[in-house]
Amino acid sequence: MAGQHVYLGIDVGSVTTKIVGMLPDGEIAGAVCLETLGQPARQIMRGLTAVGEALSRRGTPVVAGVGTTGSGRNLAAALVGGDVVKNEITAHAVAALHQVPGVRTVLEIGGQDSKVIVLRDGVVVDFAMNTVCAAGTGSFLDRQAARLGLDIREFGRLALRSTRPVRIAGRCTVFAESDMVHKQQVGHSVEDIVAGLCRALVRNYLNNLAKGKDLEPPFVFQGGVAANAGMVRAFEEALGHEVIVPEHHALMGAYGAAILAQEWREGRGVSGRRSGRDEAALTRFRGFDLRERDFRTSAFDCDGCPNECEIIEVFLDGALVARWGGRCRRWERDTAVPPA
Amino acid sequence: MIVTFAHMGNLWIVVKTILEDLGVEVVVPPRPSRKSLDLGVRHSPEFACFPLKLNIGDFIGGLERGAEAVVMVGGVGPCRLGHYAQVQEQILRDLGYRCEMIVLEPPRGRLAELLAKVRYLTGNKPLGRVWRAVRFGLEKLSALDTLDQALARARPLERRPGRVEDVHRRAVEAVAGAADVRAVRRAAAEGVRAIEGCVTPEAAGDGAAVLRVGLVGEIYMVEEPFANQELERRLGRLGVEVRRAVYLSDWVRTHLLPNPFRLRRRCRASLVRRAAAPYLGHFVGGEGLVSVGESVLLSREGYDGVIHVAPFTCMPEIVASSLLPEVSRDLGVPVMSLFLDEHTAEAGLVTRLEAFVDLLARRRAALGAGVRPPAARGTAGAGT
Incomplete structure (x- = not known):
């Protein structure tokens, strides 16, 4: 099966970087998930090589399009040669629609952010994402698991064993933590505390993020935290309805980006601005092995006005491939990948 | 008496025009920036709202450039802005600025009171003269809004992203520098034409999209x-x-x-x-x-x-x-x-x-x- 067309989706999140290789029929043929570790560029390169190897097992992959998403989407696009750069909300919604076509509510909790997306008839009609506070996201659960001496993978199973979840103050993670310490000292079991924490986080999510939204089934729960069975059950209890966790729940952002790349390639993309490149639709993909290439970023403070913007420059083999960070047009250049 | 005031979009051009037309010396503070914001945040109560913090930054910028008086706009109704003029005045006093504070309260129809304040600012120029200056300033304000609207229409359709902003900025400068009503109107009309010129005819046809x-x-x-x-x-x-x-x-x-x-x-x-x-x-x-x-x-x-x-x-x-x-x-x-x-x-x-x-x-x-x-x-x- 030589010359297999694939679409790459790259989701660079605050905690993990996910890369997916998708076949034109939507099947995921290769995927990796790495911790971002504060070194997104290096991890993107490593992940890309790994996905390239996984895909090669099914024939020489021919990349037809690359989509990037997540907080590091611009960096990923500059580095890898991205064709579509999309925000996480659209990417997650598109992926959820492909997995569960009639989905009306997407609950997404990742490493440091959480979102709720409301869809009707296959179109996003409302959304919200946390902006100020990372309460109840994956990082917090990780930390609490570590503090209780638990593997994060046991966390959910443990919560399911609870018979009488403890009520924990969930508005603020700092206070949630002190309340948990208190509940431990009073003598509650770890199972009940863990289950109580799940309930508190779900309560917090529904009261703040999803406040005033019409949450209707089918519900899809995705993002890394969806692996936590305790959280799934807490959502099901609070919503009074089954919550679907898709098979690739942790990869949905990257999967969505790959689907968007395919839409772009096939000229079905929906975007606000006509990009002008749509007709040719030739991918900018630079190849799977970027580790051979010299990749650097550097930053400087612009001295043009009192804003003193920090300008980031991205170099590949000594050539400037992208530059961003300015409030004005002074440092703009055409090589920067336009938002699709 | 050298006067300064806070920024709000294009408003500085109008206030400067009116006051200078009446012979008042004006210092325009630097445009709001991270630097002026830092100053404002440092000297304002944490729970005051964002506009107050930016205003304080502007006032300090103007006073540091030699202003002797600050013109502030009082607020309308039950929102906190209603007493912000007094809060701002107190903050500047506490910082040691010995400047005069002139609070313009929106008159809710009682124009005479506002005009009286403006007259005071101008050293008691005749009311008719003040009115003419205000009309001139408002002419510029309308022209600037027209340019902003043209910019907003052109932005999504322009040939080279960003170029229309340069064209718009030049048009705003032309309106700001215009010496009389006719010049203002001419500058605005030319500006709108130039802004529309940044859009390709094919793209203009796409307007509905x-x-x-x-x-x-x-x-x-x-x-x-x-x-x-x-x-x-x-x-x-x-x-x-x-x-x-x-x-x-x-x-x-x-x-x-x-x-x-x-x-x-x-x-x-x-x-x-x-x-x-x-x-x-x-x-x-x-x-x-x-x-x-x-x-x-x-x-x-x-x-x-x-x-x-x-x-x-x-x-x-x-x-x-x-x-x-x-x-x-x-x-x-x-x-x-x-x-x-x-x-x-x-x-x-x-x-x-x-x-x-x-x-x-x-x-x-x-x-x-x-x-x-x-x-x-x-x-x-x-x-x-």
Whole structure:
């Protein structure tokens, strides 16, 4: 099966970087998930090589399009040669629609952010994402698991064993933590505390993020935290309805980006601005092995006005491939990948 | 007496024009920037709203450049802005600035009081002379709003992204420097032509395909691009035409001028009140009522979506934002509320704007494909 067309989706999140290789029929043929570790560029390169190897097992992959998403989407696009750069909300919604076509509510909790997306008839009609506070996201659960001496993978199973979840103050993670310490000292079991924490986080999510939204089934729960069975059950209890966790729940952002790349390639993309490149639709993909290439970023403070913007420059083999960070047009250049 | 004042979008050009026309020496503070914001934040109460912090930064900038007097605008109604002039005065006094403070209270129709203050500023110039200067300033304000509107229309359609902003800036400079009413009108007309020249004829034909978004909310946040993180520019780059529900010249006509001069605006004002009535029956301070009413009107006028912008903790706009989900549901128009201040992270804002534009584009594509338009559900984007 030589010359297999694939679409790459790259989701660079605050905690993990996910890369997916998708076949034109939507099947995921290769995927990796790495911790971002504060070194997104290096991890993107490593992940890309790994996905390239996984895909090669099914024939020489021919990349037809690359989509990037997540907080590091611009960096990923500059580095890898991205064709579509999309925000996480659209990417997650598109992926959820492909997995569960009639989905009306997407609950997404990742490493440091959480979102709720409301869809009707296959179109996003409302959304919200946390902006100020990372309460109840994956990082917090990780930390609490570590503090209780638990593997994060046991966390959910443990919560399911609870018979009488403890009520924990969930508005603020700092206070949630002190309340948990208190509940431990009073003598509650770890199972009940863990289950109580799940309930508190779900309560917090529904009261703040999803406040005033019409949450209707089918519900899809995705993002890394969806692996936590305790959280799934807490959502099901609070919503009074089954919550679907898709098979690739942790990869949905990257999967969505790959689907968007395919839409772009096939000229079905929906975007606000006509990009002008749509007709040719030739991918900018630079190849799977970027580790051979010299990749650097550097930053400087612009001295043009009192804003003193920090300008980031991205170099590949000594050539400037992208530059961003300015409030004005002074440092703009055409090589920067336009938002699709 | 050298006078300084705070920025608010293009307002500085108007205030400078009026005062200089009357022979008052003026110092314009540097444009709001991270530096002036840092100064404002350092010297303001943490829970004061964003506009106050930026104003303090501007005043300090003006005083450091040699101003001896500060002109402040007092607020309207029950919102905190009503006593901000006094708070600002106290802060500047505590910082040791020995300057004169002149508070201009919007006269709610009593123009004489406002004119008396302006006369005092100008060393008691005859009232007729003052009135002529004010008219000249307002002519510039209208011209500047016209240029802003032309810019908003051209942004999503321009050939080379960003070029139209340079053209617009030059046109604004021409209006700012114009010496009389005729020159102002000429500069505005030429500016509009130049801005429209940045759009290719083919693209102009695409006008109907452009997404249109109405911008409602607290007036300072709507007008000052630094405060709203360049919302209009960002949306323009995403292919959206933005129309402010209230432009400064509208605001001046409603709040500062006596009845005969705001007839047209009054019509809009009563339309706004009537449109808001099912949701909000009375004034709640600031632009709260207008945000609700304009969201209804913009939706009826066929806008694809509404963005509601306000400073964090703004009481009137919190009232509005709690009513907008209902407006959105009833009229099927997507609404996104953005509460911004010095802590707003750019990345989160960009993500929400992009997602909102995608939402509008996909919704419109579904409409175009003959699919039943999915109704909007409440306000998007907010969250803690």
